[in-house]
Structure formats: C-alpha cells, structure tokens
Amino acid sequence: MKLALTINGVERAIDILAPAPVCRFQLGDSAERSAHVETPEPGVYSVLMDGRSYDAYVEETPNGLVVSLQGHRFEIEARDPRRWSRKAAGRGGEGVQTIASPMPGKVVRVLVAAGDAVHAGQGIAVVEAMKMQNEMKAPRAGKVLSLPAKEGATVAAGEVLAMIG
Amino acid sequence: MFRKVLIANRGEIAVRVIRTLREMGIGSVAVFSDADRTSRHVRMADEAEHIGPSPSAESYLRIDRILDAARKHGAEAIHPGYGFLSENAEFAAACEDAGLVFIGPSAESIRRMGSKTAARRTAMAAGAPVVPGTDHGIGFEEAREFGRTQGYPLLLKAVAGGGGKGMRAVEREADLESAFRNAASEAERAFRSAEIYVERLIRKPRHIEIQILGDRHGNMVHLGERECSLQRRHQKVMEECPSPLVAEHPEMRQEMGEAALRAARAAGYYNAGTVEFLVDQERRYYFLEMNTRLQVEHPITELATGLDLVRLQVEIAAGARLPFTQQQVAWRGSAIECRIYAEDPYSNFLPFPGKITRLTRPLGPGIRIDGCIYGGWVVPMEYDPLLAKLAVWADSREAAIERLLRALSEYDVSGIRTNIGFFRQILEDAEFRAGRLHTAFIDEFFERHTPPQPPDELTAVAALAGALHTLARDGAPEATTAAASQWLRGGRSDLLR
Numbered sequence: 001m002k003l004a005l006t007i008n009g010v011e012r013a014i015d016i017l018a019p020a021p022v023c024r025f026q027l028g029d030s031a032e033r034s035a036h037v038e039t040p041e042p043g044v045y046s047v048l049m050d051g052r053s054y055d056a057y058v059e060e061t062p063n064g065l066v067v068s069l070q071g072h073r074f075e076i077e078a079r080d081p082r083r084w085s086r087k088a089a090g091r092g093g094e095g096v097q098t099i100a101s102p103m104p105g106k107v108v109r110v111l112v113a114a115g116d117a118v119h120a121g122q123g124i125a126v127v128e129a130m131k132m133q134n135e136m137k138a139p140r141a142g143k144v145l146s147l148p149a150k151e152g153a154t155v156a157a158g159e160v161l162a163m164i165g
Numbered sequence: 166m167f168r169k170v171l172i173a174n175r176g177e178i179a180v181r182v183i184r185t186l187r188e189m190g191i192g193s194v195a196v197f198s199d200a201d202r203t204s205r206h207v208r209m210a211d212e213a214e215h216i217g218p219s220p221s222a223e224s225y226l227r228i229d230r231i232l233d234a235a236r237k238h239g240a241e242a243i244h245p246g247y248g249f250l251s252e253n254a255e256f257a258a259a260c261e262d263a264g265l266v267f268i269g270p271s272a273e274s275i276r277r278m279g280s281k282t283a284a285r286r287t288a289m290a291a292g293a294p295v296v297p298g299t300d301h302g303i304g305f306e307e308a309r310e311f312g313r314t315q316g317y318p319l320l321l322k323a324v325a326g327g328g329g330k331g332m333r334a335v336e337r338e339a340d341l342e343s344a345f346r347n348a349a350s351e352a353e354r355a356f357r358s359a360e361i362y363v364e365r366l367i368r369k370p371r372h373i374e375i376q377i378l379g380d381r382h383g384n385m386v387h388l389g390e391r392e393c394s395l396q397r398r399h400q401k402v403m404e405e406c407p408s409p410l411v412a413e414h415p416e417m418r419q420e421m422g423e424a425a426l427r428a429a430r431a432a433g434y435y436n437a438g439t440v441e442f443l444v445d446q447e448r449r450y451y452f453l454e455m456n457t458r459l460q461v462e463h464p465i466t467e468l469a470t471g472l473d474l475v476r477l478q479v480e481i482a483a484g485a486r487l488p489f490t491q492q493q494v495a496w497r498g499s500a501i502e503c504r505i506y507a508e509d510p511y512s513n514f515l516p517f518p519g520k521i522t523r524l525t526r527p528l529g530p531g532i533r534i535d536g537c538i539y540g541g542w543v544v545p546m547e548y549d550p551l552l553a554k555l556a557v558w559a560d561s562r563e564a565a566i567e568r569l570l571r572a573l574s575e576y577d578v579s580g581i582r583t584n585i586g587f588f589r590q591i592l593e594d595a596e597f598r599a600g601r602l603h604t605a606f607i608d609e610f611f612e613r614h615t616p617p618q619p620p621d622e623l624t625a626v627a628a629l630a631g632a633l634h635t636l637a638r639d640g641a642p643e644a645t646t647a648a649a650s651q652w653l654r655g656g657r658s659d660l661l662r
Contacts, residue, residue, distance in 0.1 A: 003635060007624060007628055014628050014629070016632060016633070016636070023629065025632070037630075042522075043523060043579060043634070044523070044577075045633065045634070047626050047629065052622070056626055056630035057577050057579060058630055058634045059580070065631050065634060065635070067627040067630050069623055069626060069630075070574065070623060071573075071574060072617070072619040072623055072627070073511075073616075074624070074628075076627065076631035078632065078635040102509075103509070103512075103517055104546060105546055128546075129516040129517075130507070130508075130546055130550040132516050154546075157517070
C-alpha cells in the first residue's frame with residue numbers, strides 16, 4: 001500500500017508491504033526493509049529495525065504530522081486524495097493570500113475592515129498568547145476579501161484571520 | 166515556626182514552594198484564578214482559595230484578595246514566588262500591616278532595589294561598578310541627548326522593568342523615536358508605568374548573577390554565581406553554575422560576590438536576593454540590577470551548594486539566624502538548567518499554549534525537574550509559557566552536558582510545541598561546549614547553525630511511523646484493494662491494542 005509523503009519538504013513515497021507488528025516497507029527507491037513495530041502508548045511507535053531500537057513520537061499538528069526521533073524532527077505530510085487538504089483550501093484561488101495565526105491565542109485587535117485596501121507589511125490583526133503580542137501583517141498589497149478575525153475571539157494555530165486578494 | 170503559609174503565585178514556583186513547606190511540616194494555601202482551577206499547585210496544596218478571573222490584574226495581582234484569602238485560611242506568612250507581586254513594595258508593606266510575614270526582604274529594601282534606577286543609585290553609592298546611563302526616568306529628548314553625548318548603540322529600559330519587557334536596543338538616532346515609543350507602551354502594559362531610562366549598550370556581554378542570602382540579624386553570605394547568558398527576547402533559557410568563565414577565573418566569584426554583598430547591604434537587605442551583573446569581553450563586570458526575590462533559576466545553586474533556598478527563606482522570615490558562615494559555603498560539581506517553555510523555537514519562539522496530550526519525564530541519576538504540568542492539562546494562554554525547569558547535576562561541566570542530553574532524549578511533551586529539541590542542538594554546539602557564552606548567543610546560533618541531517622535509517626523509521634499513524638487514523642487510501650484493507654485493519658487493531 002503506497003502513500004505519498006512529504007518529509008521535511010522532500011517528497012518520498014512509502015510502500016507498506018506488510019502491516020505492523022511484523023512490518024515490511026520500502027521508502028522511495030531504497031531497498032525493502034523489515035521492522036517490528038508496536039504502539040506502547042498512543043502516538044508512540046516502538047520500532048525494532050536491524051537489531052536497533054527506536055522510539056518515534058508522533059504528533060498531529062494543523063500542518064501535518066511531526067515525528068520526533070532521537071532529537072531529530074521530521075515534519076511529515078501524508079497526502080491522501082480523499083482527505084480535504086487545508087493548504088489547498090486555504091489558498092482559496094489564484095492570487096489570494098491567507099493570513100493565519102501562527103500560534104493559539106486571542107485576537108486582541110483587528111486593525112483593518114473587510115473591503116479595505118492594504119499595503120504590503122500593513123498590520124492586519126494582533127494575536128496575544130502568554131503575555132506576548134504578535135502582529136500579523138499583510139504579505140503583499142491588496143484588498144481584504146474576508147476577515148474572520150474578531151476582537152476577543154480565541155483562535156487555534158493555523159486558523160485563518162484574514163484573506164487578501 | 167509558621168504553621169501555615171500562603172503562596173501568592175501559580176505554576177511551577179508555587180509547586181516548588183509547596184514541596185518544601187510539606188517537608189517542613191508547614192501547611193500550604195494555594196490561590197488560583199478561573200484558568201487555574203485544575204492547575205498542579207491547586208491540586209498539591211493543603212488548602213486552596215479562588216481569587217478571581219483569569220487575567221492576572223484581576224487575580225494574582227490583587228493584593229486585597231490575596232490578603233483576604235490569607236486571613237480566611239489563617240495563614241501566618243506569604244511566599245510571593247517570582248513575578249506577579251514578588252517585587253511589589255506595597256504588597257510587602259500590606260502583608261506586614263495585616264500582621265502577616267512577607268517571606269522576602271523589607272518593603273524598604275524592595276523600594277531601594279525594585280526600580281532599576283533606584284538600584285543603580287544604591288549600587289553606585291556602595292561602590293559597585295554600573296553601566297553608564299541615566300539614574301532616573303527620562304523623556305525622548307533626554308534620550309536623544311544621551312545618544313549624542315555617549316554615542317550609539319544604546320539600550321532603552323523600563324524603570325519598573327524585568328524579563329525584557331519595555332527594553333529596546335537602538336543602533337542609531339533615526340530609530341530612537343519609534344523605539345522609545347514602543348518601549349514606553351510595552352512598559353505601560355506590563356508594569357503600569359511607562360517610565361524609561363537609557364544605558365550604553367554593551368555588546369555581547371555575559372550575564373552572570375550572584376545569589377545572596379541574609380538574615381534579619383545582619384548576617385549575609387553569597388552563594389556564588391549563575392551564568393544566565395543564554396537568552397531569547399532578553400529572557401533566560403538556560404543557566405549554569407559554575408559559570409564557565411568563573412571556572413577559568415575563580416577569583417571572579419569572590420570579587421563579584423563581595424560587590425553583590427556591598428550593594429545588598431547598602432539596601433539593608435535580608436532574605437534571598439540576586440544581584441545581576443553584565444560582564445564585558447574584557448571580563449569587567451557591571452552591576453545591572455537586583456532581583457529582590459527568589460530567582461527562577463535558583464535550583465542550580467541548590468544543586469551546586471546542597472542547600473534548600475526556600476527552606477532558608479522561610480526560616481529567615483521566621484526570625485532564624487543564618488545556619489552557616491561564608492567560609493562554610495562550598496560548591497561541588499556542575500549544574501545546568503533548561504527552561505522548558507511552551508513555545509516554538511522554529512518559528513521565532515512564539516508561545517504555544519494548549520492541551521498536553523502525552524507526557525514522559527526523564528528520570529535517573531542527577532535529574533531534577535521543577536514543573537507544574539501533567540498529561541491532559543491545558544496550558545493556559547493567560548500566563549507565562551514556562552512549563553518546567555529541567556536541571557541536572559554532575560561532577561563536571563562535560564558530564565553535566567552529557568547528562569542533560571540524555572535527560573532531554575527521555576523528555577516527551579506532546580500536544581503543544583516546546584523548546585526541548587532546540588536545547589539538544591545547543592548542547593551539541595561547539596561554541597556552547599567551549600563555554601563561549603554571551604547574551605546574543607542564541608541569535609548567532611540560529612545564523613550559523615544548520616540542523617544536522619538525520620541518517621537514512623532515522624528517516625526511514627520516521628517515515629514508517631508517520632505512514633502507520635496516518636493509516637491507523639484515516640484508514641487506507643481509496644486505491645487499496647479489499648484484501649489489502651483486510652490486512653490493514655488487522656494491522657490497525659494491532660496498533661491500537
């Protein structure tokens with residue numbers, strides 16, 4: 001069973017030839033490998049491969065998975081055509097820029113109104129978390145097409161604050 | 166000795182204080198805001214009292230509500246922790262007026278050392294060297310005048326400041342006006358005082374501080390230094406004792422220790438306090454400020470000296486004499502602390518509150534964790550992002566670094582972002598290992614550092630874990646045949662066992 005992965009920005013296909021626990025798989029063009037895989041805790045994968053033991057910690061984020069393994073961090077996006085892709089939907093169309101909150105927090109100020117013309121670098125909204133304020137700026141000039149950000153609202157990481165076209 | 170103490174704080178420091186109180190057989194009273202009902206300090210304390218809504222201005226900064234809680238629960242003394250009201254002279258005075266013992270210095274000492282400019286005056290009077298600057302709050306015109314006479318770069322700082330709030334480095338006069346405005350408005354928000362003063366900026370200084378401890382009978386000792394040069398946004402992220410610089414130049418400990426004691430004595434100081442110094446590249450040191458409270462990074466001093474600073478604070482507040490002399494203070498081995506923050510080091514250290522979905526903590530030899538988190542807890546977005554302090558002790562700096570790396574490899578905090586992985590990269594860095602630290606270290610680290618390329622087999626394991634996780638969560642892709650789905654379901658139920 002093949003899955004298209006993007007691992008730290010590099011596209012690589014993985015083919016799972018036999019399921020866990022006695023797993024066989026092939027990553028890209030490399031040789032087929034076998035590994036014994038158990039899940040002792042949710043999201044924790046204990047992998048025995050070539051006599052070595054690995055604990056991989058998998059976390060779900062708005063942009064895909066983050067796998068932590070021996071101090072290395074792998075951002076992995078698994079593309080599956082059936083699933084709605086946030087990135088594609090977020091882009092919204094040609095020339096439309098999405099401004100999303102980089103962190104969970106609270107919208108403390110909205111600096112523009114829907115329909116406003118904005119210049120590149122103009123402040124759009126201020127999000128605050130843990131005593132730190134972060135001003136989100138327009139990446140380029142355009143018009144505020146929509147403005148989901150509301151003052152006082154709580155937002156998640158990756159949540160859209162404004163769309164500029 | 167007191168029978169009951171109220172902790173006017175939250176988070177890891179409240180937990181830290183409760184632990185020692187319990188060991189001393191003293192009852193503990195926690196206070197909490199709406200956001201903290203299920204926080205660790207509330208669950209751990211013997212008694213707890215709700216003091217208001219989540220914003221700290223309506224709860225942890227409300228002197229009246231905290232004193233009411235103390236009276237209601239029959240507490241005899243109040244430990245302020247750090248931050249919040251810990252360096253507020255009115256609070257210390259209000260405690261004493263209400264017949265409660267404030268576990269800290271006198272209100273008068275806090276006044277003399279609390280504002281940065283008053284502290285500069287006190288330190289200068291005591292003969293401690295200070296960075297050239299103004300000893301009072303100034304307006305924009307005066308700041309511009311200072312820049313013209315003293316030259317750039319300069320540093321704007323909040324008179325009431327701390328933690329880097331209201332601080333701006335200014336490289337040239339053209340940037341001064343907007344920097345001044347921003348610093349003042351940030352200071353106003355953080356400290357309700359927009360007063361700003363100016364200093365000459367020392368490039369790439371080390372930040373080395375001296376822990377002092379005095380009783381109410383005139384005895385005072387220093388407990389050596391902590392090097393806190395590793396900072397981001399002017400906030401410390403990693404501290405060590407001994408300082409690698411002082412380890413090479415042992416006479417510095419005594420010299421700076423004596424300067425710190427002179428400054429503290431000039432303020433009539435008692436209880437625990439910290440005198441901070443900047444050290445320039447020629448090893449000249451300058452008094453920076455005094456923190457009139459227990460410091461976040463106190464555990465490394467405890468590890469290196471074997472003392473319990475909170476116990477000593479409580480005993481001193483109860484009237485005890487210092488149980489040892491300066492000659493009896495001894496330092497052993499090397500201690501390093503990492504501040505584990507809820508923040509994403511790979512996107513400019515932005516805070517990242519949220520629910521902790523999984524938590525595994527390091528254990529084993531030489532490890533100490535002061536924390537307040539647990540699996541399932543939602544880290545509130547209203548407060549500081551400090552989750553825990555991981556400190557290690559070993560017989561040398563090299564061994565402590567290896568031990569810290571080992572401990573970090575055992576540490577898993579999932580659901581939110583933390584800086585755990587970032588510390589591992591710092592600890593592997595050759596400059597760090599050589600002890601060449603300064604306050605711009607982290608900025609420079611990001612400039613020169615390219616994340617190490619993982620070996621092939623790690624990429625393979627990560628890809629496998631990611632793929633299996635995706636399949637277990639989403640099911641097989643559409644193209645999968647019925648037979649394949651069958652074994653996948655088998656595999657999935659294995660995974661979920």
